[in-house]
Amino acid sequence: MELLRVKDLGKHFGGLTAVDGLSFQLRPGEMLGLIGPNGAGKTTVFACLSGFLRPEQGEVLLEGQTLVGLAPNRICELGLARTFQIVRPFLNISVLDNVMVGALLREKSVARARALACEVLGFVGLGHLAQSPATGLPLPLRKRLELAKALATRPKVLLLDEVMAGLNPTEVDELIAFIRRINAQGVGILLIEHVMRGVMALASRVLVINYGQLIAQGTPQEVVGNQEVIEAYLGRGLKHA
Amino acid sequence: MSLALAFQLLIQGILLGGIYGLTAVGLSLIFGVMGVINFAHGQMMVMGMYISYWLLVLLGLDPYLSLPLAAGAIFVLGYVMQSTVVNRILDFPEAMQVLPLVAMGLILENLALLFWGPDPRSPSTALGLATFTLGSATVDVSRLIAFGLAIAFTVFLVLFLKKSATGKRIRAAADNRLGAQLVGIKVDRVNNIAFGLGAATTGAAGALLLPLMPVSPYLGHDFTTTAFVVVILGGMGNLLGALVGGLILGVTESLATLALPATLKQVVSFGLLVLIMLYKPQGLFGGRR
């Protein structure tokens, strides 16, 4: 059985179709890439899956249970967590307290939530910064914090929205390693990514969307050679060039 | 209930609504450009009333003549407030933005108390008691003049923002602060002018109100909250919406006195305010947020 199943998803903003009849499945333990040019509708797909936007059509099923119409916090409770493209740390509290907010979803006691949060912080390599205020973290560490917060909710499916953007190659490699380890614990991962190095290294399958529609899917190698995908990114060649 | 009474109240409501509209236009402009709510708005209006009161008592200047002076004085007040305080708090968290403006209102209110004392003052003006009849209704001349001038000012302000170079700069800064800065607009100065203009409307409204009601230091809160209602009705940042909102509120409040004691008419406006916020938060005519 699939972990996450999306059927015929559709979302419009006024006359603009942001997502148009998108369908796909995520199997347990799978890592799936979602790519497409800017404005293709990737972030809108995430917002529809995580409850921040309500799709007009289609179904989203997490282990057979429908998510459409549920509030974001309910969806997170059911096991689907997300990160934000522009990271959103709780700036005025410590790194540990940030992660504890996520941990408190599963652990009702503050002491146990603290233990869980410490464990997650150690896992993403922020253990030594637990007591520092989040406002002091540089961007690469904020990205890890964003990941740690979502992980602390113990998700079954994790949606990662451009977690590698703005990082240097070494940092990207570190993050790839983290994500592999998260995945190894059985978490299904759907990632939006422009850093192709990350997608190639992680995803076993890639979905390519443009104007909200699925235009190609397959292994990363298959997809990058696809003529339609190249055109979507680069446009058609100029006739008189 | 007699039809004649209802007609009378309708006329009164429309006339009062014009002044509501004028003050609300200022509040709406300030919100539209700076994104802050001027919690000192009503107190600025009271200042406008006292300034034209002083000019009347000390120099014998009729409020309609002293109106430009009152508006000018409150323009300067607004300009100074913006340049010394408000420009510095635009990026603050909201709780921190609310307090300085509330404090500003507190300062103005108590300055008025210091200068003029707590007792209401109602000076007699040239046209104070003049009336004429329209069908079955009696119309106060000063109300009619206030209404006409309020509409004229609002239209003038809207045209100024649309057509003049300064107006265009203000709208650019309202639309996108960073963008306006990038094309060389001195946003801080533009903000000062915008706050000054918004304030000046309250100064003018104050002068127009002086012949109509006794002035006291404590009127400010009511004026501010009335302006809130109107702005929310018309849509935050929508100037013509504020004018229409003023008329709607004036008529609603006036007609509400048919069923309720006059002192409860504000309950109607607050009730209206809450309903509009809940069901049509962008206002009846669309706003900026």
Add this chain to the structure above:
Amino acid sequence: MRRLYLLLGLLLAVLLLLPLVLDKYLLGIFVMIFYYAYLGQSWNVLTGYTGHISLGHALYVGIGAYVSTFLAQKFGLTPWLGMLAGGALAAVVALGLGYLGFRFGLRGVYFVILTISCAEIARLVVSHIDAVGSFSGIFLDFHPGFANFQFRGNVHYYYISLGFMVLGSLAVHLLARSRTGRLMVAIREDEQAALALGVDSFKYSMIAIAISAFMTSLAGTFYANYVFYLSPNSMFGMALSIDLILRPIIGGLGTVLGPIIGSFVLTPLSEVSRTYFAQSGLEGLHLVLYGVLAILVVLFMRQGILVYLARALRPWLKLEE
């Protein structure tokens, strides 16, 4: 940290002994310090910790004052119980207000305007209820006795208001460390991000406003039985709503010690200057200074006095950064 608790304990001991040496006037100033610190603490729960800005908290003070006084006058119920009834009603009203605000997504200035409107509606409606004295309000008869919550002199009021401040602050301290308090802070910091982590922001915002309103209304009962007079304007008016938010902001928003420090700085200033200027015929000047001070603090000490105080005392208290 231990030195901080030691210092606070010492200060509390001093406060407990003060009535031995202070006269009635000075005790009265301390009563006001404790009263406003407690009010600020109550408001702090909703605005400082949860991030929903209320500029209509006088609503709950008024409910507390009117309900307990009405029940005492009509049915002879002791204000100690009337206080709880007032608290319950305040919490219910706050839940109604909160439902409208949080369910319909009113945030920022819109929520501020909602809170102002509700307080003003209450003020106007109470002004028209004859059973509670309409515009002119209620004068309380003086029947000293513990059951009546009325006492000669200021010593009893001193200890009661001190108790309010200490217990209220303790309650907020415990709340802030609890699961509920941590989720409230997450909502304050970034509501969308909190939702994404499974925080039910509606539920915890409702809990915050109910706690805040309940606590606030208890102060109303205290105040009514301290000044023996309540009127719609003084108990429900905007002036009180403004007054009660100044201290936590000046002291430090969203901290337990902020409202207390803010009150110790601002209240004596306001009380002393009020009497002083009123005697000199300059009524209102103290509020002008008050406003100027509030603006200066926001402009130049945005995080409140507490941060600077903590920085100065850090070496001695061995606080962590």
